[in-house]
Structures are given as C-alpha cells and as structure tokens.
Amino acid sequence: MQRGFFVDLNRCTGCRACVAACRNWKGINLSLRQVYTEADYYLSLACNHCENPECFRVCPQRTYSKRRDGIVLHNSGRCTGCNRCVRSCPFTAPRYNPTTGKIEKCDLCVERIDNGIAPACVEACPVKALQVLELDAEKDFGVKWVPGLAGIQMTRPNIRFNIPGARERHLLL
Amino acid sequence: MRTRLCRHVCPRNCYNTCGLISMVEGDTIVKLYGDPAHGYSRGHLCRLGYSYLEIFNHPDRVLYPLKQEPRGSGNWRRISWTEALEQIAVYMLDLAAKYGSMLPVCIYNNSGDIGLLHRAWNWLARAMGRVTTATGNICMAAGLDALAYGFGTYTQPDPIDMAKARYLLLWGANPAWTAVHQMEYINRAREKGARLVVIDPVFTATASQADLYIQIRPGSDGALAAGIAWHLWQNGLIDNSYLSRNVVGWEAWQDYLAGLNLEELSAATGVSPELMARLAEEYATNTPAAIWLGLGLQRHVNGGQNVRTISALAAMTGNLGREGGGVYYPSLEYFNIFTTDWPEWMAPEDELRKFPIYDLAGALQRLQDPPVKMALIAGANPVVQNADSEALQRSLAAMELVVVSDLFLTSTARLADIFLPATTFLEHWDVVPSYWHRWIGVNEPAVPPRGECRSDLMTAASLAEMLNQKNPGVCPFPTGRSEEVWLAQLFNQEVYRLLGINHYRELLLGPRKLKLPANPWAGGQFATPSGCYELYSRRAEKDGLPSLPVYQPPAASTGPYPYRLLTTHTRDGLNSQFYNIADVPEPVAYISRDLARQKQLQNGTLVRLYNEWGEIIVPVEIKEMLPPRTVLCHQRPLPGGQSLNSLVPPLATDMGTITCGGPNLAYYDIFVNITPA
Numbered sequence: 001m002q003r004g005f006f007v008d009l010n011r012c013t014g015c016r017a018c019v020a021a022c023r024n025w026k027g028i029n030l031s032l033r034q035v036y037t038e039a040d041y042y043l044s045l046a047c048n049h050c051e052n053p054e055c056f057r058v059c060p061q062r063t064y065s066k067r068r069d070g071i072v073l074h075n076s077g078r079c080t081g082c083n084r085c086v087r088s089c090p091f092t093a094p095r096y097n098p099t100t101g102k103i104e105k106c107d108l109c110v111e112r113i114d115n116g117i118a119p120a121c122v123e124a125c126p127v128k129a130l131q132v133l134e135l136d137a138e139k140d141f142g143v144k145w146v147p148g149l150a151g152i153q154m155t156r157p158n159i160r161f162n163i164p165g166a167r168e169r170h171l172l173l
Numbered sequence: 174m175r176t177r178l179c180r181h182v183c184p185r186n187c188y189n190t191c192g193l194i195s196m197v198e199g200d201t202i203v204k205l206y207g208d209p210a211h212g213y214s215r216g217h218l219c220r221l222g223y224s225y226l227e228i229f230n231h232p233d234r235v236l237y238p239l240k241q242e243p244r245g246s247g248n249w250r251r252i253s254w255t256e257a258l259e260q261i262a263v264y265m266l267d268l269a270a271k272y273g274s275m276l277p278v279c280i281y282n283n284s285g286d287i288g289l290l291h292r293a294w295n296w297l298a299r300a301m302g303r304v305t306t307a308t309g310n311i312c313m314a315a316g317l318d319a320l321a322y323g324f325g326t327y328t329q330p331d332p333i334d335m336a337k338a339r340y341l342l343l344w345g346a347n348p349a350w351t352a353v354h355q356m357e358y359i360n361r362a363r364e365k366g367a368r369l370v371v372i373d374p375v376f377t378a379t380a381s382q383a384d385l386y387i388q389i390r391p392g393s394d395g396a397l398a399a400g401i402a403w404h405l406w407q408n409g410l411i412d413n414s415y416l417s418r419n420v421v422g423w424e425a426w427q428d429y430l431a432g433l434n435l436e437e438l439s440a441a442t443g444v445s446p447e448l449m450a451r452l453a454e455e456y457a458t459n460t461p462a463a464i465w466l467g468l469g470l471q472r473h474v475n476g477g478q479n480v481r482t483i484s485a486l487a488a489m490t491g492n493l494g495r496e497g498g499g500v501y502y503p504s505l506e507y508f509n510i511f512t513t514d515w516p517e518w519m520a521p522e523d524e525l526r527k528f529p530i531y532d533l534a535g536a537l538q539r540l541q542d543p544p545v546k547m548a549l550i551a552g553a554n555p556v557v558q559n560a561d562s563e564a565l566q567r568s569l570a571a572m573e574l575v576v577v578s579d580l581f582l583t584s585t586a587r588l589a590d591i592f593l594p595a596t597t598f599l600e601h602w603d604v605v606p607s608y609w610h611r612w613i614g615v616n617e618p619a620v621p622p623r624g625e626c627r628s629d630l631m632t633a634a635s636l637a638e639m640l641n642q643k644n645p646g647v648c649p650f651p652t653g654r655s656e657e658v659w660l661a662q663l664f665n666q667e668v669y670r671l672l673g674i675n676h677y678r679e680l681l682l683g684p685r686k687l688k689l690p691a692n693p694w695a696g697g698q699f700a701t702p703s704g705c706y707e708l709y710s711r712r713a714e715k716d717g718l719p720s721l722p723v724y725q726p727p728a729a730s731t732g733p734y735p736y737r738l739l740t741t742h743t744r745d746g747l748n749s750q751f752y753n754i755a756d757v758p759e760p761v762a763y764i765s766r767d768l769a770r771q772k773q774l775q776n777g778t779l780v781r782l783y784n785e786w787g788e789i790i791v792p793v794e795i796k797e798m799l800p801p802r803t804v805l806c807h808q809r810p811l812p813g814g815q816s817l818n819s820l821v822p823p824l825a826t827d828m829g830t831i832t833c834g835g836p837n838l839a840y841y842d843i844f845v846n847i848t849p850a
Contacts, residue, residue: 013349013356013378015744019756020223024205029755039797040381124207126217126353127360169376169386172443172800 002070003108004049004133004158005122006142010165011129014042021124022046025109030095032106033121038148041164044130045149046121047072047093047106048157055085055094055105063103070135070158071110076102090150091157108132133160174199180208180681182605182614183222184291184598185747186284186312188352188503190607191218192684193225195599195619202226202599202619210683213333213610214354221747224754229597229623233581233753236624239592244575249582249592254625254635257591262639264547264574266647272543274303276526279537279545281307283530285552285579285750286629288603288616289511289663290656293633294551296513300637300650302520305545307530309835311559315826316471316502317833319480322710322718323488325700327832328506330463330499330692332610336361337497340459342452343371344483345394345467349378350744352609362497368459370452372397373469375741375805376798387452390800391737391841392473392727393442397449398482399724400438403430404453405489411457412491419697420488422709426721441726443800457490461498468503469741472841473727477828481722488706494694505832507606507613507687510671511663518649529835532823534561537568551578551595551629554810556585557749560823560838562816563787578632581753584810594626601628602656604663604677613668614684615660615677630656718828725827728842734784736768736804738845740817743807752810760812763796763805764847772847779850782806784843787819790850804847808840820845 016035023031033046049072056064061078064085074085074094079102085094086103094105109119113132117123122130135158142160145152149159181193192211196204205226209216228234238257239249268277278301282294298304310317320327335341336358348355356379363369371383374391389397405411406427416423435446456462464487470479484500492498528536533555537545548569556562556569569575569588577589586592600622604615622628627635637650664677671687674680694706701707714720730737746752762782764774774780777792782804789811799805811817821843829836 010382011356011360013353013382013744015350015353015378016220016756017218017223017353020220021218023755024223024226031756040376042378124217124223126219127356164382165384167381167384167386169380169388170444170448171388171798172390173439173445 002049002051002135002158003113004070004135004160005046006131006133006160006162007044008129008131008162009041009146010162011127012042012044013127015126017124017126018044018121018130021120022106025120028097028104029099030097030104032095032104036148043146043148045091047108048091048155048159049108050158051156052154054088054090054155058084058088060084071108071113073107073110074103074105076100079103090155133158135160179617179619180614181598181619182616182684184286184288184603184605184616185221185750186287187747188348188609189214189219189354190605190610190612191222191354192612192614193218193222197619200620202229208684211612211614212684212686213612215357217354219353220744221751224751225597225599227754228580228751229599231581231753234623235580235582235592235594236626237594238625241590241592244590245570245588247587257593258635258639261574261576261591261636262643265640266644268546274543275301276303276305277543277546279305279548281533281548281550281553281555283553283555283558284312284748285554286598288598288605289508289513290603290628290630290659291552292513293630294549296519297633297637297650298525299519299522300648302524303526305526305528305540307533308527309530309829309837310833311530311838313468313471313503314829314833314835314837315476316466316468316480317504318828318831319471319477320484320500320502321832322713323481323484323706323708324694327502328504328693329501329609332501333358334497334691335359335463335501338362338461338463339367339497340456340462341367341369342456342462342464343369343379343467344464345373345470346465347373347377347379347467347741349382351742368455370455374800374803375739387444387448388798388800390441390443391739391803392470392475392479394470395475395479395482395722395724396438396441397444398479398486399430399433400435400442400444400446400449401453401456401486402482402489403433403435404450405457405486406430408450408453410453411489415491416489419699419705421703421705421707422721425709426485429721429723456486460492461495462490462492463498464500466500466502469841471826472837472839474824474827474839474842475725475727476826476839478719478722478725482724485708485722488708493706494692494697496691496695499692499694503608505608507608507611510668511604511606512665513663518651527834529825531560531825531836531838533559534564534568535823538571546572547574548572549576550585554579554583554585554749556588557583557810557816557818560818560821561786562819578629583749584814584816593632594624595632596622596626596628600626601630602660604660611687611689612684613672613680613687615680617681628656630659716828716831728824728839730802730844734844734846736802736845736847737841738782738820738843739803739805739841740808741805743809745807746809748808749810760791760806760809761794762791763799764793765799765801765803766795766797767801768847769793769795772849774849781848781850782820782845784820784845786822789815789817789819804845
C-alpha cells in the first residue's frame, strides 16, 4: 500500500487554504504545498511521495528514506542544504529554508497519519478536494497525469487526479 | 502550564463568518483551528483564517499609541495612552468651544471588524449627538434596497438549504474565492444531480466549475433577466397561480416585456436569444431553483434595477418561497435582532450630521457651518477602500487633527497625527452575527491584549472618560464597564429565544443557529404594503425610481477613457487586510491578448492606468476570456503609496437609501485608459 495525495480537480477552487494550513501546522514560514493556476482548474501540489524519488537518489548525505507505506521522509539531521534535491525534483517538493539552512519537504503529516488523523492540508480543504491516497496493486484509480504536472515517467509519483466533468461555456457574442 | 481552549468568530466582512478555536498555553496562543462545533463552517477555515497567528504576531503590528510629527513624515514616536487621549479630547473640546458643537469632528468607521462591539465608535458618536458621521454602505446598498422594494424587508433563505436545490444560478457571485464554505453546500446539491450555472463577465474559479457558464457584458444583467423573463412568459413557463395570489404588478410588467426587443437585449448583454430561452427553460423546469445575486452586479449605476429584474424571475416562477429555492443576497437581519441602541444615553439618530459615505472625500472638504476639522477613523482604511483616494488624501491633509485606530500603519494611518493600536479578535470579547448564515458565536479573548493595544470599545470608552475628565458630563457614553458587561447588553429576550439559550455564555460551549424558518417567504407573506411581492412598487416610484423592474443600462465609457476597469474581489486578501503576510502575489492588471497587441504590451510590462481622477502604475498580464475593452485588477492595496481607488470617482448606484441610509459605490462603472509607463 502506497500513500500519496488524491486531488479532485472538479472541486478545487484554488482558495489556497491548504497552503496556509500547512504553514500554520508546521509553524515554519514557508509552505510545503503550492497551488498552481491552469487554464480552468487548479493544481494543489505538495510532495508526491514518488515510487522512485529523485531526492532520495541524489542526496549526498542520504537524508531521505521511504517508509513501507510510501511516505518519503527527509531527516534534516545530516542535511547540509546543498540543494541537490531541490534542483532534481520535477515537482519542486523539497524547499530550502533560509532560516535553518536546511531543506523542508512535505512528509504527508506523518505524525498525524500515524495517529489516525488526516494531514493538515486535507483537513483544511473546505471542499474536500484533497484526500490521502492509498494505492495498492489491485486498486488504482483516477488519472496519473494532467497538464500542468511535470513528467511522471521517471519518478512515478503517487498522486492521482479526478478530472473535471463536461462543462459548457458561452463567451460573449 | 495551563492549556486552555478558547472560542472565536472571525469578524471579517465575509460571507462565511467562521468559528475558530485557539489553544492557549499560559499566555501564548500555540495553535488556531476551525471550530468543529460551528454548524456552517464545520471546523474549516480559509487561507486567511489559517494566517491569523501570523497577523497576531506580525512584526509590523503597532503595540503602543504613536504620534507622527510632522504628519506624513513617517516620523512616529511612541506616546502614552494618557497623552494620546488628552490631546484628542482637549482638541475636541476646543473645537466645541470654538464652533458651539462637536460637528467639526468626523467619526468614520467601516467594516474592518463587523463584530457588534466594534460599533462602539458609532455609539460614541450617538452619545455626543452633534458630530459628523457617514451614512450609507459602500458595498451592498443597491441590492438590498432593490429587494426591499420587492419583498418589503428582505432576509435570505438559509444558505445551507442550497444543498436542496436542483438548479443553482449563481449570478455575479464567485463563492469559490469569496465565500468558499458555501461551495460545500453547492457541492452537496451537485452530488444529488443539481445543475450549477454561473453568469459572470469574468471567467472566475466558480465559473470554471459550472456545468454551464455564461459570460455577460458587465452591468447588463438586468437586460439578460428581462430577456429570460420574456421567454418565461412567452413559453408558458410562469406560475400563474403564484402570480395571481402573491405578486402585485404582473400585468403592468407584461406590458413592459411585450415591448422588449430581443435583438437589442442580445446586443446589450452579449448573450444570444437562444441561450436566454434555454436559461428560461432550465430555470423554470428544474425545481427548486435558487438564484444567488452576487454583489458585483449591483456595483453599477443600474445595480438596484439589475437586482429587481433578476429577483422578478423567482416571482414569475413561484420560486421565491420554495425550500431549496428562492433568492439569495446578503442581509443585515441577524445583526438587527441584537440590542445596539440605548436611548438612555444616546442622542436621537437625526442629531448626527450625516454625509453620504461614498463621498467621504468631498464631504470633508465641502461641509460648512461648521466645517470638519478633525477626522477620527477606526476599523476602516478609506484611502484604499473608499472612492477618490487622491481627493481623500487632500481632505485629510486639510484636517487639523487626524486620529486613526487600527492594527497596522495602513495607507490611511500614514496620514494621521495620532495612531491608536487596536486588538485582534484573539484579544477581546465580541459577538459576531453573519450577513449570510444563521449561526451566532461569541468571541472570547484567548490572551490579554498585546502591548498596550485596546479594543475599539475600550478605546472609545477611554476617550469618553478623558472627555468627561476635562469637561464633566460632556459625553454620556458609559465608562468603567468591562467588555463582557457590554456584551451582555447586546443580548435580549428575542435573541435568547431564537438561539434557545438563557445566557450568552452558553455560546462559549459552541455557536448556535438562530431558529428561523428555512425560507422566510414560504408562506407567501411579504412585508410590503400590499402583502404581496411587488413587481410594481409604488414605494420605488415615490422614491424617484422606476416603478417596475425595467432595464437601465450601466455607465458607458467616454472617448478619452475607453476601458472599463473591473476591481473584483480575490482570494488573496479581504478588502485591504492580509496583504502583509507571506505568500501574497504581486499586483497585476489583466488585459486581453487583443489589447496587449494593440498597445504593444507583454506580460510584465509596466503600464499607467489613468483617468481624470488619478493614475496607478502596475505590470500587466495577458488573460484569456476577458470581456472586450475591459481591464481586470483585483481589489487590493497597492505598494508605493498608490491606490487602486484613486481611479474610482464618488459615483453612486441607483438606490440604497431605504435600507442603508444611502447608495453604494458603482465601483465597476469606472473607465480608464492605458499606456506603457
């Protein structure tokens, strides 16, 4: 079973409560989640807890680990702030914290997950657009890629999307 | 160390009025969450709610009274409260001695904090009687009057009941960005198969989710409604029995509809007659159908008439009183049930000298016998939010004393002589009704005020105390009362009955919902002279307005200023608040690809937006699907001492006097020109 995020593009309003909730929960002055504006939907992205994470591969200090449940964790102890992971992640998940000189990355609120509650962003979302994804071999759902997301072939991110339904739009005559 | 949980209600000028809980260890707020006991916001907040600790702890928060000498120099020094209040009180009393009353004092307060105890500045004005204040409401007055002509007095159905609609017509409303928790109820309806239709000149976040999005020319909403009405009538989609029993003026309005030219309406709106017919068919046949009248469509000189015409559609189809259906617009009824008037110490309302709020700048300059010499501004940032920023700055510069009370040194505060630091909701008591939903919560302080900050109520009381110290009995405003004692005064038997409680402190266990009928119009009883919904309003006629919901066009551009400037609300802040936290985007003017090509502009080019009232310099960004000849700049403060509203003249909407004491600002009926800077 692999954990990641499920983003319902049908519901996301781009309100950025998830971004603010993350900052609020983590108590650091940078958010580990961002919301990107596409043509007619919003992409809320944090860390995709990839199957084959680049951060893990390139870190010279081996600060990254991947739990059995798929969560990719960063241990800041040995982190020197070299930024190799920042430059390698296709999804800009690791972020440099200038105050500590180290990297921060979404950890799927692992201490909340391990206590049976949802990550801060998921709980915050006013429209239930974010869910924790639990993928296993038999159960895959949603789509794996949408325009606006970087290429997924290399790292195989554990993120899935529900794409918006049919919409009818009439612009001015 | 003691850990406590405290209850709060967000007091911003926002539809959602969410509940919050703070976790306090000793005297430190360690966490802030959504209150799960709040039945409307259900434990959720928005981006701004989650940013409150950042605001509370912000390094720019002013914690002590300040004096600026000379005014506008940026040379602020700390003074004591006694010094500050003495200077203000002595000056006020000198003015009274010189001019025979305190009419030269202007007290200006707006929606920076909509909690009831924050009306203290207005109460102070009433205590003194002869002072100068604003009347009206810059935001929602036209729509409210329009609905008052139709309904008598207007209250909206329970917005949670949108979940029961089969058809949701969001007309000029963008809840995805400005009322995000309402999306939950809209989504519940959609999960059951309801259809979401959005009409808006701008392709908003809400529009992107609609099953059907219809773009419309700004301000032409009344024409579209008239077109839909024509189709409802011609295609037999009206509820004749409802019309004959509950509506006055249908025959007269039919004559108007009969004279409509659909091609003209189509040209005015940019919507085809076929689409109008489809909207009529869908609206009439998907029952119950709810219309949400957004605030945007009434920010035009024809705003009230737009609202009357759209609301008429609900009357024609019998949707007014349906559970899950009806007409939604913000109203002030849940504020009005509280006691906020104390004739024992307040002078009658008409003793105040009032000027129309939309012309603050002009009034300060023009009023005579006596002129205005002092401005006291609290819970408001009019240089950013009101009209004609440049004239307002000149008006304030001409004042002999300017006092501003706020959390931060806003653009308005920078023009003051004396700054009085205010508390956030985490530091004071209040009760905050909503202008949208029926949940009432009490807000208790989590911690004592930071520094020497005082709540608006305590500041007003301190000023009253100082005035009385200098001149005993001059100000009957009650002093020596705690915030909680004041809070208790707001509650009355009717409020307790509607909430099902015996004491306001019960609300500390959780907010409660007012026990009111889901749709106030279900019984077909309207508070009009006829007892019916009035399509034909004699009252409107007497007030110099069209008696019927007839289409009147919005303002049009003139030669030198061909582009309409839309300054719609955004998710990034709330009016002028929250722009000093992290993660705020840069200001930008959105233009169409055509306009960019025409003026040879690219993304990031700095441009001058200007008209005869002022100018600003901002970068542009190309945005698809904008209406032609339209520039979109989201409403917000600008850096570098600029103000978006320096482009906004004191242009009033068509109505607003009966419900709000004056019309609101036609913010979306302004025009500019654009050149590379």
